[in-house]
Amino acid sequence: MTPTATRARRWTAADVPDQTGRVAVITGANTGLGYETAQVLAAHGATVVLACRDPRRAADAVARIEAAAPGARVQTLALDLSDLASVRAAAAELRERHPEVDLLVNNAGVMWPPRSTTADGFELQFGTNHLGHFAFTGLVLDRLLPVAGSRVVTVSSIGHRSGRIDFDDLQSERGYGRHRAYAQSKLANLMFTYELQRRLEVAGVDTAAVAAHPGGSATELVRNSPPLIRALFPIVGPLLSQSAAQGALPTLRAATDLDVRGGEYYGPDGLGEVKGHPRRVASSARSHDKLAQRRLWQESLQLTGVTYPV
Template structure:
């Protein structure tokens, strides 16, 4: 039954003893997701390939959340062979949630590739998280009702996947390729839920997107994030339609913590999907295409050389 107490983004439930991993937790929405989760008493692991940026983020979180238990996990999603070692380096006996947040967004050509020969955005944003889930499976299965939260994007609404050109080798356009990589992530989250439910797994897969999140509307967290007064003032009219990255983290945080959240749902800002407190949205249109999602799943397994079950049963 739904809770009679409205979800309050500023009064989060306690999560003492729980362990959460946030990929890309050193900056942007990932940083604020980590900061908010740290305030619940949980142990929060920041997955980041840049140790210096991770240290700065942890220092900032500790300054805003006294006593926060935050740690750095070296993680490079663009390097598929390294992901098993990263999962092994967690050095924990269980994992209550992973937030697949990290992402690469390129604005201009040329097309770039990962070490594995995958297009950089598709390879990092989708394939990296897809493969990481496989290696995290034993830890997720050890925790009761653990959660895999996949952070998509509002940009994915206007995109369609080309299963014959997942690597964008033809007519590469950075913004379109980015949107498709986020769409692939969302298909992954929904298909993962279908497979978990079919296997009667205790693990939940939830998809979220942050809406429109601007740096200029984001609270400063120097040196992790800075903004000038003029930048903030110029952005204020946009606050009617979008919000900052602190608020952009709310859907992911709710997906991790709210006991009423169920698998297979999409959580997003409640005002036109662009700003405001998080709520569940219908999964419809091309997002709800199980045939395409299954085909992407199988293609992804081939690309990362993974067991189709992802060992989450």
């Protein structure tokens, strides 16, 4: 089926092209969206690296993927995005194992926890969701740059729309709101994607930066919701969310569809982008503020101490 024909109907996991020979690295791939993404890519022939914080849960995910797709090539990589020492160690190990990487999916994240800090003193959501991925991407990007058609896919959220980057208080030290901090981190994911794409274009390389969001998906992230929301979720959840497998489709499309271009953003096609099949969607006007994108990039370089090859 041609790419044009694929666009004319709803895109599903069956539309994922053959991934044989590709190396895909997915953060937070032992559960939820990351696991579903890994499972589909492995079933389509990719060598998939599950970059996870918990080795035991990662090993269990590998066993489940291999049981569903005998012969699948799946590896694990210890990665704690809330600790820059772990990020550097994981990047070094990945570089040693794989001279080339075709796909990096920045999927892992935390949502709405009580205020806490990372090992490096960053607010947990901003430090994990944005800074951890910013650092990891920068440390392994040179493994993607020589690969034609390589991609960096970063998972954002509908929640980015209420987000603001508070450059005077990035770590929420003056005041913490769990929803506000989450929205800031998800807006940062998008601004990172757009600024990275601009730099890749200037460098003239064939690597693309793309973003996606899952809509409302039933994953473990809801565990930090307020008690009332957790109590009501079994009742209202089916109306406001979809399965993790369905929620992973925008990421899979951003990662594999041959029609995808750098700087695009994919999400569900249903009302409010909460549920549905993946299509190209728009992000908030704030996410396209080029001055803020560049300032966030510079702040992130300084906070992580990571340099980029572009």
